[in-house]
Amino acid sequence: MIGWFDAHLVSMVDGVAYGLLLFTLAVGLSLVFGMMDVLNLAHGTLYLAGAYTAYALSDGSWLGLLVALVVGLAVGLLGGGLLAAAVAPLQGRGHLDQAALTLGIMLIAGELMIMAFGAEVLPTAPPQALADSIPLLGNSYPLYRLVFIGVAGLLAALVYLAFERSSIGALVRATVADRDMVRAMGVDTRKILFGVFGFGAALAAVGGVLGAPIIAPGPGIDERVLVLSLVVIVIGGLGSVRGALLGALLIGQVQTLGVALVPAYAPFLLFGAMLLVLALRPQGLFAVGRA
Amino acid sequence: MTSTSRPGAGRPGEGRPGEADPILSVRGLVSGYDGSRVLHDVDLDLPEGGVLALLGRNGVGKSTLVSTVMGLVRPMKGSITVAGQEVAGARPDRIARLGVGLVPQGRRVFAPLTLAEHLDIADRAGRKGDWTKDRVLELLPRLGERLKNRGDQLSGGEQQMLAIARALLTNPTVLLLDEPSDGLAPSVVHQVADVVHEVCNAGMSVLIVEQNLRLALSVADRVVVMQKGAVRWDVPVDEFRRDRAKAEELLGI
Amino acid sequence: GGGTLGGGSDGADDSASEGPIKIGLLVPQSGVYKSLGDDMKAGFEVYLEEHDNMLGGAEVEVILADEGETADSGKAAADKLVKQDQVAVVTGVVNSAVMNGIVDLFETSKIPLVGSNASPTTLTDATYIWRTSYVNDEPGEALGAYVAENVDGGVYFLAADYQAGKDEVSGFKKTFEPAGGEVVDEVYTPFPGTTNFQPFLANAQSSGAAALFSFYAGGAAVEFVKQYDQFGLKGEIDHYSAGFLTEGGVLQGQGDSAEGTFTAMNYNYDLDNELNASFVEAYLAKTDRNPTTYAMASYDAAKVLDMAIEAAGGESDSEAINTAIGEISEIESPRGTWSWSDIGTPVQMWYLREVQEVDGELTNVVIQELGELGSD
Amino acid sequence: MSDQAALRVEGLSRHFGSLKAVEDVSFEVRQGSRHAVIGPNGAGKSTLFALVAGALRATSGRVWLRGDDVTSLSEHARARRGLVRTFQHSSLFLTATARENVMLAVQRRHGVQAQPWRAVARRRVLVAEADAVLEQLFLHHRAGQTAGALSHGERRQLEVAVALATSPSVLLLDEPAAGMSHADTQAFQEIVLGLPSDVTVLLVEHDLDLVFGVADQVTVMQLGQHLLTGPPEEVRASDAVQKAYLGAEDTSELFLEGPG
Amino acid sequence: MSTATTPGMPSRASSPRRSFPVRTALLVGVVVAILLVVPWVFGTFTVMTVTRALVFAVLAMSVNLLTGVAGMPTLGQAAYFGVGAYTGALVGIHWSELGVVQLVLATLAGVVAAVLTGPLAIRGRGVAFLMITLAIGEIAYSAAGRLDPVTGGTDGLSGIPPVVVAPGGEGLVNEGLIYYYVLAVAALAYVGVHVLLRSPFGLTLRGMRDNESRLRAVGYRTDSYALAAYVYAGGLAALAGSLWTSSQRFVAPGDMGFSISALALLAVIVGGVGSMWGACLGALLVVFTRDYLGQTFSGHASLLLGILFVLTVYLLPQGVAGGRAQWRRLFPQDRGETKTVTPV
């Protein structure tokens, strides 16, 4: 059964591409949640905003993609800034209030985007040069997804270095643990809030620009991206870049290889996998120990 | 509401021309939590280079006063000046940058951070000065043995030492100590006394809240006793020692 | 009025019958089905505009209600139309689950519902429910025999995992198997929520099937068709589908990937008849788009109401209108002439279409007739 | 094996990685005694308490409660047998009132579910008992206040109240007086002395006035190890203790009492 | 016994009542009176909307029991709601049209479902619990869509006979009567939960929310309490589900979807976490916004909900049922109390 094996090998590769896409979506949420302790349910909205940006600006040329990336970055930073400003007055009020607020923002922004872009799913073409499929292990595979694996891998490395290998991370975690004490040391914690939020949001929006050819923008995508991201970061362990990567790759495989193996159980795989992980390790695979 | 029995205490607005301006000065302070007032019209002066001991029974508002000075509790009324600058209602980080450092009650170490990370961020965040990581580790060698422990994996006393080290690393000019000896073994309590003497010699001013009367009296040059949110007695330490009856009455010794 | 138990009710009072006839238009204006709702709304309005806002010689007032995404939201909207706005008749409904959920409401209120899309196969014995669209399993049924005869080898089924998808597949098999077709496998993809079809397509590809029969609509249709191309199935395995796959705006999104896809549908905007020509023209003028089957069915619903209200004497009398609907024998429609089946759905012609590039634009082109369905 | 020992630990160890926080500690606490544990910061006293109470699993060693081996019992099971501790960092129900904090302890003793139809009458009993304990710890005037609104010292008092309200047979107190005012510490000393003689108290404290004011036995720990156990006089006289704990220098001149 | 409270200190928790709470009794009386006259004053659609809101209120109470009281935020209660709804529907179709029978069996089914899934759910706390319950909800949702022979698949289960109150009686078809049926059951549920919360068990759950490890140290087997709360909540959600079937006479998987769980959780937040009448009020607000305003401003239900959530979070930090202080802050009568600092 060579054919069988070949087909599943491609599924595995696709699982990596899909997993890395999930990583770019999820890692910002993980940082904002795990490090800032802010549950930002409007995270999917940022992806959607990035994806719509890609739809509106990319015209199949490299320049189009570049412009979309720059604008997407700006959109993300702006969105992150606005969200940070929105949740700032909620400090110390717990996750539920944050959830209600950001979910409210997600609903409002979602509807505004539908008004602007209509209710259709808007498929977005990758740059012409990457639009084709190439033979891979005897099967046809879209070139864009292969390139995406590389780019997202790079992004993952960057994020890892920025947060797990520098003392920014320690300051951010300290702020979560006891904001007042950090302020009493002379640190303006608002800067940290805006910084981390902007960074996480920019990642999500850039993820949206890059991911649009894979998960196209449309109504309801914000919610789906949010749920996928939540699953990924909870499996991986909140606030851990490594965890988000591992969780994303795991879910990527579950959603491709797993589905290919037992298509009849496809709707149960995602949440089944999460249940399994959480039942065994409620704190996630890579828990950043937290009080 | 106010019944300060301070002889010659400066009432707000009276002014005391000629005297050197205190580094920290509190006038007519009203403060508390969410509608409930804890402090009623508190006046207090900390002279530059001085050590002021703030005493009182549980729940009289000592920590509330300290927190209000640090900017962690918003004052409802009154004035707080640090080195001549009005800071009432200012954000804590601004107050910290003016040179106020805090060892809070209950330690408040950062549970998920390692001890080393604590020192690291305090060193970066605070002002530069005499106190460096090496120096605090020399002062509190126990900390050096626990650098990799997370905040919540330290013993109570170790946490208290860390809280002191963290505050020193920000090189404040005014040090607020809220029950620094809490949970420390007697030998370490001596060290705290030494530290207070040392920082004073270096020109720092200290406001210390203490239940350990021995420690408080051994370091302070002035004593303020609070009762029910108001200052009842504000005297030089010698005068305090002379009037044991009054001390007993106010502190319930 | 004196409240629900006081004998009265909200909305209009006894004088209601003197105003314009109230018609409820129940279509999604939010959520994933919004674009279908937009088409249906436009189709209905085109008919009204052509007839000076009169149906059957009577002034009408169209009251819009948002069906939303779920049975729950659709049911609440229907409740409002019937109980609060006290409409004489309702049209629209995209979602089959909504249709099932509101059957009781219309049957007990004795108000006719002229549905213009949703059409579960289980709905067979209602008195007040009509549908100008089709029955959910008919597109498949229309295609089954044709595929069995024209494809050399087995067929793989991939459909969205909800009732309509299952109906479509079983409809297909109803004519496919008797005609000697061979089923390779039958797989349902989670709906909604599947954006990556790679694993399903990979399985289909390695199954050795000669053709694929699929059922997708909306956003999923776009993704499915594009990935069908990207993962190299296009050109290797023929693709047959229920017409929704390439109907309306989705086709633009699919781009070249859709070329060569065969679908079955009860309508195409290029049908050659006079009524269709004027409909397409009016619809284009209004919306800048070519009409879809959704718009056409809604246009026909308006026409059915037009005829029925006229027969009922232009009165706002739900019972009379319902009876009159049943008595309509033939409806001239952009799709051609059709009539009611026993269960209140159209007896109509089905067409095989292929996606082709015409004048630089991708469109569905009718290839041949697949025969009439609905009479049995 | 002495059966009259209220609590006995044998070879108890707990390692955190390479750190031996508690290493091979054995000693016993007599029934009804007031037994203090002292030692420098980080000596392992709180860890020892956590091991005895069952909140931490021991790396090795055993714990006996009145002759029964309870090493394998969970924390709540040990608590039900009367082995209850207070926490060095106040651990309270912050949004509940002081009274409710204590009631949680009281009602656990009475059983939560039994006879729900008598809820009202029983509630009165529970409230009365809780108030009595609050009164005992000078907190009755704060009964209706949420624990989160109490000052540090008041929380320390409530911390003890919650433990006392379970009617423990062996009470582990981890620095109960830290943060209590001088006056309240003295009063607390009276409370401990006044506890019924069938209550065994094991006490960690750095306030030596309190330790020597109440203890009839003192255990000294250092670097995770058991240094010695003995009557207060013996411990006070020990050179090793002086060095390890009190600091090398003579301390008397620091403790200048105010004249009077 | 002394009940000294410092004046001016907010005291959310109950202390023993000093005297008969006249104001509370008055308030309860007014609310009950309003609820009773609804079908006589309002039109059918309004009554139906309030009926849905009442059903939703019971679900919100169940969510609140876990989230607000025991501190275990859940996104899976719609699963038990669905179990109850389908059980009620199946009992109604195949066995008995009697309301009591449906309610009891549906509740039992919910309890059984919660007993089976609870041990898994309570392995986590906080976010982990939230996500486990989300997974349970989603899996149940998918399963409902797939079990065609039992549940009617994604198109739902219709043809449910009207519920009968007394043996031999007529089925309830009039919306006003259905309203009273739902109101009566919801009121019973409310009283039940209220009593439960004022019992030692309720206090224990609040203790769990505040500080589970201390509770363990005092001798509580906290996992048992978490499970008990979960089972109670499951039963309550299923009860709501049965009411849903009786009032809608139709069930589809969408009724047990993520959005129902999420809306119930949001209703609790809007109402004021931990407060039962807050949860009910929140449910009323959410359903009214979605079904009533959402239809009035056709197609903008989610926009309106979004605005509702944002506004309540900012303006009423403790929810609609929160203390009077926040309302006063919203509509200041005297400026004397504001926290302005007057520098000297």
Ligand SMILES: Nc1ncnc2c1ncn2[C@@H]1O[C@H](COP(=O)(O)OP(=O)(O)OP(=O)(O)O)[C@@H](O)[C@H]1O
């Ligand atoms: N967060 C808070 N919310 C409401 N009230 C508070 C809060 N913190 C303290 N209080 C109240 O304010 C009063 C003063 O508390 P504060 O902590 O200032 O006392 P303290 O003098 O430091 O006492 P201790 O010696 O016990 O530390 C107390 O009555 C306390 O109950």
Ligand SMILES: Nc1ncnc2c1ncn2[C@@H]1O[C@H](COP(=O)(O)OP(=O)(O)OP(=O)(O)O)[C@@H](O)[C@H]1O
């Ligand atoms: N979870 C942990 N992981 C690693 N090390 C720990 C952990 N908990 C405690 N320790 C270490 O174990 C040693 C003993 O701690 P313990 O809290 O028992 O000390 P203690 O005697 O109570 O001290 P103190 O008087 O300061 O409270 C300390 O050095 C502490 O740093």
Ligand SMILES: [Mg+2]
């Ligand atoms: Mg204090």
Ligand SMILES: [Mg+2]
């Ligand atoms: Mg300790």
